[in-house]
Amino acid sequence: MELPFAESYRIKMVETIKRSTRQEREQWIKEANYNLFALKSDYVFIDLLTDSGTGAMSDRQWSAMMLGDESYAGARSYYNMKNAIKEILGFDYFLPAHQGRAAENVLFSTIIRKGDVLPGNSHFDTTKGHIEFRQAVAIDCTIDEAKNTQLEIPFKGNVDTAKLEKVLWQYPREQIPAVVLTVTNNTAGGQPVSMENIKAVAALCKKYGVLLLMDSARFAENAYFIKTREAGYADKSIKEIVREMFSYADIMTMSSKKDAIVNIGGFVAFKSQELWKSCQKFCIMNEGFITYGGMSGRDMNALAVGLDEGTEFDYLETRIRQVEYLGMKLDEYGIPYQRPAGGHAIFVDARRVLRHVPKEQFIAQTLGIELYLEAGIRAVEIGALLADRDPVTRENRYPDLELLRLAIPRRTYTNNHMDVIAVALKNVYDRRDSITKGYSIAYEEPIMRHFTVELEPAETRKEAVEL
């Protein structure tokens, strides 16, 4: 008999999580104004809000923390991080930052000017935010297939190279500071980019003399998919694939809270010494001196070990097979999600579940609230609330997809938790036709409203008063 698959680690330390009653959850979500971000974590049984900074560090990482060198300048921990970035990723120069968006800030303060355009594949929210804040434009060139959740293709995060070339051809080179390639493509559902596509994008960048920036939060998960899905890579190690991926990039930004399996940290790495130098001042002004950039020595040590562990096949296989396991459970119950299962999350296609809720009443958010009420599970809306309003017209933007993201923290939950998530969703799915009303906005901030928005059940909606 073939042995079943099991995790490539065992558990040394545990953290208690608490169940609650539906009645308690009804009270708590009301007090949170139906915003899942406003819930106390103690009110959550299984937290799938994000896979960012929520993973469990290993014994090696915790012991590396004890060896942290907290010197202001030139700490040993900085050199540990530098060596890991050089050996594993192949970059000679880097600046530490406290997380991914801070790394973006350091880089973009140097390279982006008003009126610039940055094409790429579904720029992450903070990346787009940093671009638009500088009055530049992010142009999404993701393949159209990514919009069809039921289509099963291996590299749904890819760039449509024809769309990209059109942009590169249309704008003068000076107006395009970089092409942003996000691996894996978070917004499209944690979907990978193939090596073939990376090469094609790099070739276009070369042809038009534009830098290639890889937003690399989940680069190791991307490498796992290349190894398991792309011809010619099955016999290569994850570390070999990672080196090849980055051999095509000029710059990388990193949120280490994902694939470097730490709770905080990030960096921007460069091939060019000149560019590294010109970014240093923004690191010093916003993050800290160039050898710590907002990180403590112990955090840099844990990050260096995390880069090594995060690029080991056994770890990645455990990780990705858990996400796949949840996907298989949802298949059993017929629940539609972005196919195939992504690297870090399952993205439930909320529009195919809640067919009676109008888009103006936030379909994916409504599903997220129902899932919380059902079992104390917290997911996150990737839909109209997140898409926010058009910066110019101030009209609500309704994206092509209304998704509920179930992000799986690394090395944190067991497959029993996955079973609970799947059954909770099934219960909501079974009563889907009785859910006919969503939520309306009672209060919203001018930008990034989803974090602090206050909602109310749609039937109690007060019509806006004409002034």
Ligand code: F0G
């Ligand atoms: N790039 C990508 C692709 C991301 O997914 C994130 C964060 C960032 C950059 C920014 O990094 O959070 O360290 O500042 N994604 C988290 C998420 C927040 O939940 O997907 P950060």
